[in-house]
Structure formats: C-alpha cells, structure tokens
Amino acid sequence: MENNLWILSQKTYSGEAFLEKAGLSRSTLSILHNRGYSSRDSVLEFLKPSLLDLHSPFLFKDMEVILQRLAKARTDQEKILIYGDYDADGVTGTALLYKGLISLGYQVVVYIPSREEGYGLHLEAIEKASQNNISLIITVDCGISAVQEITFAKTCGIDIIVTDHHEPPDELPCAVGILNPKIADSGYPFPHLAGVGVAFKLLQALYAHLGYSEATFGSENDYLDLVALGTIADIVPLVGENRILVKNGLTVMENTRHSGIRAMLEECGLLGKKLKAGQISFIVAPRINAAGRMDTARLALNLLLEESYDDALEMARELSKENNQRQLTEKELLCDAERILAEGPIPDVIVLSSPNWHHGVIGIVASRLVERYKRPVFLIAEEGDTGKGSARGIADYHVLDELKKQADTLSKFGGHKQAAGFTVPVDQIPQLREGLNNSFLELGIIFKERFQIDSIISWDELNVQLLEELEQMAPFGAGNPAPVLRTDGLAVQSVSVVGKGREHLKMTLAAAKLKREAMAFKKGQEFDLVKNIDMIDIIYNLELNSYGNVETIQAVVKDFRPSGVEAEQEIACTAEGYSESEPAISGSLPDFETAAFKEKISAPRLSRKMLADFYRNLKHITDERGFIWWGPSAEKPGMQLNIMKIFEELGIISWYGGTGPYLFKLNNIEKTYLQTSLRFRVWSE
Template sequence: MKRIWSMQQLYGRTATTLQDSLGISPVIADILAQRGFPQPKEAIEFLRPTLLNLPSPFCFRDMSRAVDRLSLALKQKEKVLVYGDYDVDGVTSTSLLYKVLSDLGFNAVSYIPHRQDEGYGLNSEAIERAAKAGVSVLITVDCGVTAVAEVALARSLNIDVIITDHHEPSDTLPEAFAILNPKVKDAGYPFRELAGVGVAFKLTQALLQTFGNSEVGIHSELELLDLVALGTIADLVPLVGENRIIVHYGLLQMEKTRHTGLEALIEECGLRGKPLKAGQIGFMVAPRINAAGRMDSARAGLELLLTEDVERASELARLLTKENQSRQETEKEILAEAIAIVEQKPLPRVIVLSSNHWHHGVIGIVASRLVERYYRPVFMIAEEGEEAKGSARGISGYPVLEQMTTQAHLLTKFGGHRAAAGFSILTEDIEAFRIGLNKQASAFAETLFQEELKIDRQVTLDTVTGDLLHQLEQLAPFGFGNPGPILACKEVPVHSVSAIGKERSHLKFRFGSQGEQEGVAFRIGERINELNRESALDVAFSLDWNNFRGRETVQMMIKDIHANANWRSGESNGYHEVAATLDLPEILWLDWRKLNCEEWPILGIKEQMWIWDTTGGEPILRHWSDADDKGQSSEKASQPSLDHLNQGAGLGLILGLPLTEEDFGEGIEKLRQLGVNRIALAGFQSLPEERVRQRCESISREELIQIYRDLLAKAKIVNPFHYGCDSKISSVERIALKIFEELGLIRFLGGTDKIALEWIPAQSKLDLDSSLRYRNSKERLETAFKFQRELSELVSLDDTVGKMGEGGKVNC
C-alpha cells in the first residue's frame, strides 16, 4: 500500500523569530517549532543540551529512603544483590549499578535470569537462593514493578527490596522497601520516560553524591554516561528531555570510554576512533549484547561490561559477534516462515502468529520486521508445549499494552509499554487471543492501518548542501521520539538510476540536470524498471555524509520515492492560525491599568473570572481564588459594576505586565479557548528591573566576570573541583555555568546541588556573543523592556486591538 506523505505545518512568524534569533536556516527553524520548541529559549536548551539540566535524583519520593537503607548495608557489610534483565537495558543497568556499589565498598553481587529457563523479572527460585546466600538487600533494575508476589516472598525471607524500574505499574504495587519508577503515581520525578538504565543511573547519582569521597568522586557521573546511553538507545525510549541529554553526552563519552569491555565491543564493530551516532549504537553495538540474552544467557554481555581484562574483553566481544550472527540467521529463517504464513490469507488488522519451533529470544525482532513490512500490530508467539511466550510490537495510535489488557483473561502474564510488550499464554488459548485482538481492533478507523510518512519540510534540490546537513546534525541524537528529519522534493529531475549491492537489491540515483546530487534507496531494487521510466520523481529523504576516497559529499538517504506521491497537508497548529478560519467574536477590552485591585468592578462575577497571571515566575492561567480576595475592601467591591460583565462566558484578566508579545498572545489564546471574549488589563505597575532580569534569565557581563573569577580561583587550587559546596547554586550561577560550558571553559562531571566541574583554560580570546544563551538572554531583556514600555504607554485599548490585529484576533 502506498504510504501517505504527511506535510508538517509551517510555522511562519514563529519560525522566522527562531531563524533571526539563533542564526539558523528556515528549515531548521520550522523543524524546531514543529517539535515543540517555538521560543528561542526552549530551542537553545534543545540545541545546546547540558548536564546542568538533569533533575536531582532526590526528586524521587523514595530516593532518600533507598539511600538510607543502603547506607546501613554499607556500615554493616550486608550482601546486596543487583537483579537485572537479559536485554541491553537490563545488562547495562546491572553493570552500572554493580560497578558503583563495588567501588563504593559495598558487598555487592549481580544476577541476570536466563531468558529460556527463568523468564523475565523476579522469580521465586532466585529469591530463595539469594536468601540462602545471605543477601539482605535486593535491588531490581529494569524490572520488579509488577512483582507483587515475589517481593512478598523476599520480605518473608528478610530481604529488603529496592525496585528501580521504568515499566508501567499495575493497579497493585509490590510492598517493596522503596520504589524508584517515574511512572508510579506520586513518584515525584519530573521526567517519565527514563529507560531502566536511566532510573538505575539516578540511584547511582544519589549514591555517588552521598558516599563519594571529598575529591571529585570515585567515578564521575560523566564517565558512567556511556553505559547509560547504550541502554537508553537500545530500549527505544524517546530521545527527548533528560534522555536526549544522557545520550548526547554518553555518545561523546563512549568515544573515549574507560570501560574495557565496551571499548573492545566498539573495536569489534569497527567504530573505534570514529564519531559515534545513536543509530550506529542501536544497529551495531546493542544487538551484540542483546544476542547473548536472546540466544542463550545474558551473562556473557554482563561479563563483557564488567571485565577489566583486555584479552578477555576482546574474546567476549568476538563471542558476542558470533552469537549475533547466529541470531541473525535464526531471525531470517523465522521471518521468511512468518511472511509465508501471513501471505496465505487476507491481511488482518492485527497479525498474531505462533509456532512450536520458533526461538522465543528472537520473535520480538521478527515482530518488528513484520511491522515494517505490513504496518500492522504484530504478536509473535513461541509455543513451548502447553504454554507459550510472546512478544508484541505496535504501530502509531495502537496502544499495545492497553489492547492486551482487553484480553487479560487469556494471558497468564504480561507487561510492557504502549509500543511493545511481552506476555505468556496457554497454547490452547492462542486462537481465542487472535480473534479477541482483531475484534477489538475493528473499533479503530481504517486510516490507523495506513502508514504515514511525516515530512518535516519540503525543500528544493539546490538547498541540499553540506551547510544544511551540518545544521540538521545539531538536532541529533536521533531515535525514537526525535527521529532524523525527513525532507522532500517534488518533481526532481532524474538523471540516472542503477542497481547496486551484491544482490542488486538497492538503487542509486543521480538527480538534477547534470546528475549533481546522489541518492541511495535500500531494498527497492525490484522497482528499477518502474522508476527508470520517469523523468521526474517525488523524493522523501534524510541526509548523511558519503566519504569516498577521501572526498566527503552529501548523500540523500531515500525513505520513499514515487512519480506522484500521495501527499496530505498537516493540520494547522496554534490559535493564531485557527482564528483565521473561525468566526470568533471580537474582544471587548476593559482598561483597568490605573485601578488598584480594590477598585476592580468584579462583584458577583468572580466565579466566572479567569486570570492570565504574569506577576510571578512563568505566566500561568488560573481561576479566581479566595486568596485573590485578601486585602480587598468590601466598600470598594460594592462599586457599581458594568452590566455587560454578567453576559457570556465570563471575564478574562491579564494581570501584570507580560514580558513579551508572545506572553501576551499566549494569555489571550488561552482565554479565548475558554470562550472568554471580554478581557481586562490590570496590575500594570512596572516590574522592578531585577525581576525582569530574572524572568528573562538574563545575566550581566559584570556578574559573569565575577563568577568567572570565582571558578578560576577554585581551579588554581585543585582541578577538577566542587562548586556550590556550602549552599545550593543560585539561578544566576546556573545560567553562568551553562554559558561557560557552551564556551568550552568548563566540563560538567556530576552532581546537582554540589556539582563537580573541570576547568578548561581558554585557548584564545573569548567572545561572549558566540554563546547562544548569552546573546539570546540580552535580546530577551531588551525585548521585554521595550514591550512593557509600549504596553504601559498605550493611550487607549484601541491601540491594543490595533497591535494585535484586525478584529481583536491574536496576531502574535
């Protein structure tokens, strides 16, 4: 079935603002706005990720409790077991936590269950063996949040269980000593999408910050991020927020890793000495570790990441390559058999396949391959006598775990994510499971099962340059949640098409009148005759570098190609675009700028009042509360009110001076979405300059110089060094540190309140304006002062309406 090419919405003025503020191309500006970074400040934090933005591990409600229990275990030399999972996320989590516990002096041991013999997660036999071995604290990594019975058994055997996990919890939580899982209700942690290794890393952060020595730790957190990045990439969690920061720095650390086994594995993959990308790790490094757990036991992968013996590391890396080759052969056989089964009958909405000779460790990968081929949710099941084990993979809009829940009466065990899951089922119930899932899927629209290729930006062939690719690379690391941008050209002149590869299964294109631009499309060799007939083609592609005989050129990596692609425009975004197509009433403006709050004519309408409050930190939308009544005079409140205030959907109040036109426009947009079209401006007393600076996160050159001198003085005593030892780092200091990090003056090594830094002497004279953060903070401050002056000095609110656009519609 021909894929739909869905064009993302262009962002017009928003993208132009980003382009001008950040000095980026309109293509990059549009992509940033599409991905949720419409303001320069947000875009800068995305383009310049910093470890200084990592939340404190103690945001977890149970973190202090977990650390206290481990502190007791350290003092009493209790045996601590790290219990992991057999996939890459679990293996990296186990090795990470075991390394840190051992180096901090804990009596630590590690254990990963055998996929075939023991299955996923905590199991009773392993817990009983741990009790006999004298384990008194058990820490799960990448598992445990659904292990209610197993944790109860551990408690009965006097083992305290600390759960670190990231999977969706069930309704009943285990009665563990502590649970660290950002998806648990009231967990306290601000970022939900950590991988299992990400949660384990938060525990190691807390341990290093609590038990690390007075120097800059036994391990710096930075040196551990290569392991965290490896597990995060492999587990396909969204590469946004904290995950993006971890992977960005983890890849840089991986290039100079201090972990002997990981270094050997990178060498084995032929990546030693090369800049590393998330895609390379996901397709070359991670599968080798995964293969051990899939085909036999994950212990070889764990040993590799833990060993410090160079020869043993090389031996294990070669062994994992052989395991991976065996996995690939098995996968190829199962895939061919699965395709033959599927194509015997009409394609169902949900593909459910089973066999008594499929290897359970490989069926998840095959399920992913079938999703790519047929764009259907796939449930692959390996029958093992009366019982069977399965893996599921979904498509966009199809919540795998939720759909499995509708068939829970047929499953003996299941768990996972929205996009992927694992389960156990009686073999005799497989057919009922297939029927049930497809019956449930009939409720979905047919369009859900038609694959959509999202095009980030349409471009012309002459814009496909090295400069554009360099700018696109600033959006990396790419992966789930932050895919590599897909561009498209319409009616591109085709100069030549040729088949390449051993089996001539790939196509190479030359585009342009002189064949000046090269493109490669994989696995579509059978279409050569069809495409050779066309003089022009629509091409969807990403960009990459092609290094050939020392010459570096830009290459189009083709995602889809047709003579006439099936185009569909994206939906409009934002109130200011919707307003042009809706017949919204004009705004009735009320001028209360010169009134004190006691003089506002609001008697009898407070329950209808919505306030866009710009007087605090970030602007917020709130309903009138009792707190707003404090200090108001009943005599003043009984002043005659305007009759029209009691008509319609209520009253909106923009309280205080917004800093920017965007703040102002956002407030009006939110009020209009509530159906409010009568808006008062109030509380327009000028903010103190210092408050404006804080809101703009602006820092003066003088403040930067002072902090620079403080850092330099500390570095002269000892380098690396701790900063913020006596008190929490102030917001001004944090801004300065981010600027200095961007300028290459410091390297962040770890910590949240008390942080570890390495000073890097400047090699040349520094230009503060080369820092995006510094330059943009100055611009924000100047814009804020200018906008506030304009808003305060308006003679009448007719001026306001004029400023916002004809008819009172938001135009900002």
C-alpha cells in the first residue's frame, strides 16, 4: 500500500425525469455525469453508439484530391503499393486497405518493413518499388514525418498518399494528399483515430466515390472487425468515433467473415464467445504485435489476408509460438533492467541501454517499469553505434515533447504523448540521460499513482443490475476505463495469499452482515499489512466472478488504506482524465425538463404507431435482398435518425455502409419489444 492519490469527483446526478425514463440507477447516471456525459443526447450516444453517427470521410480536406488520384490509378490499372507499419495497428490497416482495394478492382501489392529496417518509409524500399513499376504508394500508420523519403519518391516518379495518425512535425511531406486527423487544419473533427481507423475512412470515401454495389464489392461493415482489432491494440482513446467503431466492430468480429481473425479467435479460445475489448487487448492483440516485435510482421499480415481457414489456423498457431518467445525475451530483458536499477538510486527519469536487448520488446518492458516505478522510462537497444529506443510516460509527462527538447542528441524520433520511439547514437546516450533528467526537474511532477474515483457507493448497493448497467459503458480502455468505485469502512473478515506464485490477495470484506469477496491482484506482498487491519477503505472495479455454475459479484481492488487514515486526495471538478475528446463539465447537471431543452428536442415525441408506420415505409423501398439506401428527408431529419437508431439498437436494421445516405439491410425479425430500447424509453411519449 502506497500513499497514492485518490481523485474523487463529488458531483451528483439530479435529473429525476430522465432517471425514471432511462431505467438506470442514480449511481450509473452520476458516473456518466462525472465523465462529461451530462445531456440526454450525450448519455444516449455514449451508451448506445450508433454507426449512423460516423463522421463523413469527405471532411478530410485532402480527400477529394486523393480520390482523383486513386480514380486515375484504377482506370489505368496502375500498380499500387500499400506500405504499412509492423505493429498491430499498421498490419490491420494494411490488411483492410488491401482487401478493400482488391475488391474495388485495383492492382495492389503490400509491404511491411521489418523491425530491423525500422519504423516508417525507407529510401531503399522506395527505390525497390520504383524498380518494380510501382507508381503509387499508400502509407498506413506511418509517413507523416517522411519528408525526405517522399521527396525522393517524386524523383522516382512515384506519388505517395499518406494515411497516418501520429503527431505531425512542423514540416509536412509533399505528398499527393495526407489523411491525418491530428493535423490542425485536416478538417476532420475527431483527432483520435488509430491508423486503421484512418485507412477505413479512405475506404469509406472510395466506396461512396465509386457508387459501389454491395453485392459486387461487399460492404464497409465487413471491415469493422479489423478496425476494432487495430484500434484496441493501439491503445487510442475509446471515446467518440473510436467507441462507435470498436463497440460495433466487436459484434462483427463475433461472426467475422475473415478467416484469419476467426482462426485467431479459435486459437485464443474465444471463438463463439461474447467478445470484450479487454480480451482483444490482452489475448489477441499481443499475438499480432508479437510478430512485429520478433521481426515476423509479415506472418501476421498473411494471417489476416488468408482465405483458407485451415491455413489460417496454422498461421495462428505459429503466431502463438512467436508470442511465447516474445514473453520469454521480455522476461529476460525485464530482469536485466531490474538488476541494473537495483545497483543504485532510482533516477527521476529512467534511461537504460544495453547491447544485449531485443529492440522489439523494449517498449513493452518500458511499460512494465512505468507500472512499477511510477516514472518515465526510456529503454535503448544498442546495435553497433546506433541505439534504437522506446519511451513510455506517466500522467502530466509528454514523452514526445521531452524528446523534442533533446533533438540535438537524437537521430530521429516520433510518437505520441505517452509513447514514442527514437534512435540515438550510442555515444550520445549519457547526454540524453542527463538532458531528460534535468528537464524533468523543471516540470515539478509528483511520483504518485493516481486513481480517478467515479463514485462512492455502499456495499449493499452492489448488485447484478448495477453491474449490467456499468457494462453498458464498455468497451473499456484508454480514455474510457472501467468505472472505479469506492467503499469505506469495511470489516476485514479474512485475508489469504493465492496464485501460483502467491502474488495475489483474496479478502472477505463485510458491511454489517453483508459479506463479499474481493481480489487484489499482484498485491500478495502486502498480506502482512492487510491481516493487521480491522477496517479498510477500498477502491475497485466491479466484476462478475464465475466459478463452476455459480456467478457472484466480486470487487477487484485497485488500492486500499486503513479506515480513518486520511490519504492525500484531490477533488476532481471536471471530467479530465477520462476522455480527451469530450468537453469537461463542471457544476451540477442541467435540468432536462427546462422549457429551452424541451423546445430543442421534444416535437414530436416518438410513439409505437410512428415507429410502426416508419417501418412499413422502409419495407416498401427495400430491394429483393432486403437492402435499402436511405437518408433522412429535409422535414424532421432528427426524428427520422432517432427512429433508425432505435431500429439499429433493436437489430431491426443493420448498417452496411455510408455516412449519409446510408446502406442498411432490413433484418428478418419476427417480434421485438420496443421497451428494450434505451433510446425508445427516453424519447417515447
């Protein structure tokens, strides 16, 4: 138990009318409010993310010029090279774009550089492409910093389209067009797309531009599983458009048409199961990433492109072997780093290097060290005179900005706020270490783990209904962590150490006569402390524990302290810390029943008859296969979109593509209950 920061929001929910209509508990709505979802619309959009709310790909300012270039390439049957990154985001984006372009009649080849070659576009690869009559390169998850390489490509007669999501440098490359939502004037309203998400936007635009037929080319919906896999793997914020793509993509993944994904799910023991983002993050994505880390990224790409299920299964098994080897290499490197750190005081910024380290796993080891030491970590694998580095940060520490301050010592660098890669001459590593630590002193950052608490709740408020409501906030991940609850004054009735290495704590905690099990993973070393505590305060996630045929509610403890002992804490008055894309909300919740609010959204309220009439009209305009191109009319477009979102929520229709007009399929459903739709309950008369 450390003196960590417990950050508590004290805002409470007060919208009685909405509470009654939504059928949600006050605790759930308070948590949503604390996270910035304080209006009726924002709550519905968050809990029931709709594919109808995807942004138009044509908002990218360069999209039209890119489509013109791609139209020429299709007409002239030019040979296109898709050049992707070797991580899971780049590999899934490359697979998506390859499959999509092939289905649309393009001549396409793919290239994934090895980790030995390094991240990004390379002059040698461009020169080889020129020798193989490539006239157009599309990058995936890379290229935004490739100023020199893209200039060279032009001299070779090769045009380049950049699709990327990394932080743009001051000077942008002279590409045909650039799709990167992080560029300030990109025109795109959501900056947090993963690389695969940007690739998907290009494919969406192509489908719309070519006026595709679903029967001939397939649908955009077919690619949502690839988008979900890459987005989860890249740890981008699961809010806004990413949340729409991932939540719906997981549903598509459960019945995927891609043999490679299906084979990987079977290899991971997930085939036929209801999928969660955590399962993809901790079980599936590491296998895809392992290929890139161990210099076999092409194996992961081949798996995702494979049509034969039997062959895909063999590849999935091979990836599991690669992942096992990655885990062994990672363990050895972690032990070596721990040994070095044990030799002296822990610095403010950990900068370690070794010629014995595999550069493919230093990033994940850096993350492990951040978890343990609560400070920034920069690990460098020395290869001759050059060091290949990976950095991971902590709260309030911007890794990329700190690397920019040390640009004079670096050969190149790039990345994000919390993670970055760089190369550095080995003889410059001491200067880099000194510079990073000197800069850190000026930042005034405190080495304490922070826990953002969503709600204080009593032990008897925990029930299956609350757990099911909280599950509606999934998928959980970066930008949208699983809700953290706090309960004070619990009696410690028993405590034991469990697990193969006796690394976990199992506790029985009670309030009055109500007992519940609690697990504290990786806190076995604190057994002696807990066994001497009579009353305890805990912060935890609520989970369903299944053992045999018995399911019970279980608290998964993140941190604890003896009751009555005041810990340092902050009062959070905004939604900061959850979503980087949602506005922070302060003060009390707006009154949903004010006249101004009613005037904005009320007329007319929805009724069963209105939905029945609307459904009959849809049936009249569907084709023989049940497909329909649909867009709202000028009269009451908001009401029509709401009805379609209700139909989508109930499974009456399925989105197949488009951001307006939309391609839907009318599903064969014999009977459904409107009251099971949260949107209908809220908007009905």
